[in-house]
Amino acid sequence: MKLNAKQLEQVDAQIKRLIQSDSYFGKMYKEAGITGVSSQEEFEKLPFADKAELRNAYPLGIQAVPDEEVVRIHSSSGTTGKPVIIPYTKKDVEDWAIMFARCYETAGITPKDRIQITPGYGLWTAGIGFQAGAEKLGAMAIPMGPGNTDKQLQMMQDLDATVICATSSYALLLAEEINKRGLKDKIHLKKGVIGSERWSEKKREYISRELGIELYDIYGLTEIYGPGIGINCIGETGMHYWDDYLYIEIIDPKTGIPVEDGEEGEIVITTLVKEGAPLIRFRTHDISRIIPGQCKCGRCYPRLDIIQGRSDDMFKVHGVNMFPSQIEELLGQVDGVSSEYKIDIAHDDEKNRDIIMLTVEAEGRVNFDETAASLKNLVKSRMMVTPKVVVVPVGTLPRSEKKTQRVFDHRAQ
Numbered sequence: 001m002k003l004n005a006k007q008l009e010q011v012d013a014q015i016k017r018l019i020q021s022d023s024y025f026g027k028m029y030k031e032a033g034i035t036g037v038s039s040q041e042e043f044e045k046l047p048f049a050d051k052a053e054l055r056n057a058y059p060l061g062i063q064a065v066p067d068e069e070v071v072r073i074h075s076s077s078g079t080t081g082k083p084v085i086i087p088y089t090k091k092d093v094e095d096w097a098i099m100f101a102r103c104y105e106t107a108g109i110t111p112k113d114r115i116q117i118t119p120g121y122g123l124w125t126a127g128i129g130f131q132a133g134a135e136k137l138g139a140m141a142i143p144m145g146p147g148n149t150d151k152q153l154q155m156m157q158d159l160d161a162t163v164i165c166a167t168s169s170y171a172l173l174l175a176e177e178i179n180k181r182g183l184k185d186k187i188h189l190k191k192g193v194i195g196s197e198r199w200s201e202k203k204r205e206y207i208s209r210e211l212g213i214e215l216y217d218i219y220g221l222t223e224i225y226g227p228g229i230g231i232n233c234i235g236e237t238g239m240h241y242w243d244d245y246l247y248i249e250i251i252d253p254k255t256g257i258p259v260e261d262g263e264e265g266e267i268v269i270t271t272l273v274k275e276g277a278p279l280i281r282f283r284t285h286d287i288s289r290i291i292p293g294q295c296k297c298g299r300c301y302p303r304l305d306i307i308q309g310r311s312d313d314m315f316k317v318h319g320v321n322m323f324p325s326q327i328e329e330l331l332g333q334v335d336g337v338s339s340e341y342k343i344d345i346a347h348d349d350e351k352n353r354d355i356i357m358l359t360v361e362a363e364g365r366v367n368f369d370e371t372a373a374s375l376k377n378l379v380k381s382r383m384m385v386t387p388k389v390v391v392v393p394v395g396t397l398p399r400s401e402k403k404t405q406r407v408f409d410h411r412a413q
Ligand code: ZN
Pocket: 233, 234, 235, 240, 295, 296, 297, 298, 299
């Protein structure tokens, strides 16, 4: 999707403002001799912004307005090293609330709804984003924050909450508790707004069925306002995003070159009107695609498909992009198989084809040969590749407290 004339003007203005502010990115553009953009070609030559740079600019190096205009900061928790701090102006806070309210509206939520908010409040953008959006919409916000399941369920009943906002894991926990305590008849939830981490279809069906609710995936990241920059509509054909605030391109994560609409790649976001910390071509490392054409719901906002995974985890077999999360999902469908696995990819030079080998663990009570065969068929039918499957006893594969390496690519680079 190309920038329209207005978006191009907005990006040009953002760049000029950044340079004038002498902020981290302003200096970067100045040193690179960039003064603005007047065409799609020029835009696509602009350098990407990455999380590592935001860390370099810690704490407030990316701030592009005078101190007196900053009304709030948020921070994304860094799993490694320094966190990232994002300053917001009054307008940024307002714009975020407008976008979030639009998300609620897209999910069919109205001022009559009562929205129970379980994501955390504080430095991160979660709870407060859900809250501001609810208030902007005119709905009743119930600002619970995370944890304390007893109290959550009590308030949910006493206040007749109609919408639950949660991570998929917490929504699952609540669904299980409601089921266990036999509270189903006392709960009046109609919709769930769930942070758009990748989650399995199995989990989604369970939550939807147990709570009797429609589920909506909300997208966002702290660097770009927070959650609320996109959500799926009732059509369930991808997430609409707000192109009056953001320009989204999909790039090949290896080459950095934008791909055609409909093709999968990494989401790169440019903020069009952000003041406190504008970001131009920010690499999210989330993998998705732009869904071409107009949605059957009639909204004109463009659509992103559901997030497939992180570009850091992606691997390619026979030219097809794959993610460990896809394998993970299939493991959940085979009886007796643990969640641990290892993927080895090699190249058979003689036959000139890629070979994918999947090592999984199974409990002693199941037949390993049958397990291997059913997993092989499952992968073949869902992912269009035929793996070799090796089944080993539970506890054989290495466990790690840190992120476990799942994919081992033995092909010559
Ligand atoms: Zn739609």
